[in-house]
Amino acid sequence: MVLKYRTEAVIFLLLIFVFGICSDFKLADYYINNVIYNEYFNPELGRKNETEYSKVFFGKRIFIDVNGGIRSILGQRYMNQVTKLNNGHLIWQMEYISDEELEANALNIKMVNEYCQEKGVPFVYIAAPDKISPWDSELPAGVEDYSNSNIDRFLEYIENLSIPFIDIRKELHNDGINQYLMFSRTDHHWNGYCGFYVWSKIRCWMDENGIDYEDTCADESNYTVKVYNNKLLGSYGQRTGKYFTCPDDFVVYYPNYDTSLTVGNITGRYEDILLNMSLLDSKEPEFIYDAFYPNYSPTINNSVNNDTRILIIGDSFSREVNPYFILTCKEYIWSSSYQSELISRNSLDGLAPDAMIIIHSPANNLGMEKSFRYFSNE
Structure with missing residues (x-):
């Protein structure tokens, strides 16, 4: 033996x-x-x-x-x-974040809002949901998670500071949409359906603030929705394998109209400029969230009849929404929220955006100093 x-x-x-x-x-x-x-x-x-x-x-x-x-x-x-x-x-279970940290984070966003008010530039903070719904946690017995508690308290500070914001959790709930259907099972990100839904909410805000964009390119009927079945094995799925839970479908909205975009000295169609088709064509489930190139900035749209220059400061949640700014506005500029120290009065003066939007997942950014260092180098 x-x-x-x-x-x-x-x-x-x-x-x-x-x-x-x-x-x-x-x-x-x-x-x-x-x-x-x-x-x-x-x-x-x-x-x-x-x-x-x-x-x-x-x-x-x-x-x-x-x-x-x-x-x-x-x-x-x-x-x-x-x-x-x-x-x-x-x-991924989220830990409790102190009120002091949340207030400091909100005060940093306040500086951005005050700059935009001084310059007459419309500004809004888009608060992405965490995976867990506040109305239906689905948590196993004995498991604790503080993501929604952190978001609730942070947005209370944001509201008290008179910062314009959209809480996507409440938008989904008020529209009777199951939040879990808008998220990937194997990842913390929202899916392509939610990306267009969030764009529709931002589009309403743009209308209210008189921001010009290409109307025909904004309508969902002008897109073909292609579903890549069982293609996405997200960051959590990479840690647990494809049999711990099922891989996700990956959704991409393709425009049904002619597109011409320029990044640097390269001009091409939407598919050529914005998508990594080799990932979409992979045989096995992969982390194909990277199919949307994150750093296609600045991008010039040669097909629209407006002069709108829009600045998006975002984390990875912005990837599913960014294409619609690119397809509807003349110039799109993107900056990573994880390099927030790059945003200063001088840099914003140089960019001179017509509108500025922060698209964040608060649950994945709150308490992280690198995400809340706007104007820190001044």
Whole structure:
């Protein structure tokens, strides 16, 4: 019996050794030849070397898929820091953020609003929902999450400071829309349907503030909705595998009209400029949220009859909404909310936008200093 256990242990160690050697070749390829592997792993979730090794570990996806499948069969709800809700959606539990931090974050947004008021530039803060609905948490028994508590208290500060904002959670609820149908199961982001829904709410705000945009390009009837079935394995799905919960469909709105966009010295159609078609054509579920290029800024629309220059400060939630600003406004400028220190009075004076919008997921930004450092270099 002892010999049997020793044999199994040796075989196990040999397997780990072989897979490790294979991974070292991929890691060397990454360092020497700059070969990028598409498996998603957030560098903030681990040390740099650990993260890079995890990205290239040979056969990693198979191990994770099998582990997740077994846990699902056993009815387990927690794997690799990810929790499965009662409806199968995956979440990352959010910790409580102090009122002091939330107030400081809101006061920083106030500085942006005051600048816009001085310049006569319409401004609005778009508060994206967290995955968990305030009206139907779907949390397993004994699991606590403070995302909506943090958002509620933060938006109370925002409202008390007279900052214009749109709470997408309440918009969805008031319109009788199931919030979970607007989110990916395997990721924390909203899906393509929600992206267009949010655009429709921002469009109403633009109408109210007299911001010119191409009307015909804004209507949903002028788009073909293409669904890529079982294509998206989001950031949570990458940590739990495709059998812990089902991969997501990925939704893309394609315009039914001619488009001509210019980024730098490149001019082309919407599909050529804004989409990474190689990710959309992948055979296996991937983190294809990156199919929307994040840094296509500034973008000039050669087909519209307005001169509107719009500035979007956004996190990754803005990716599903950005195309509609690009397709309806003359000039689109995007800045990462994670580099908020780049936003200063001088930079804004130079950009001279006709409208300015922050699109944030508060649950994923609150308490993070880098997301609330507007005008910090002045």
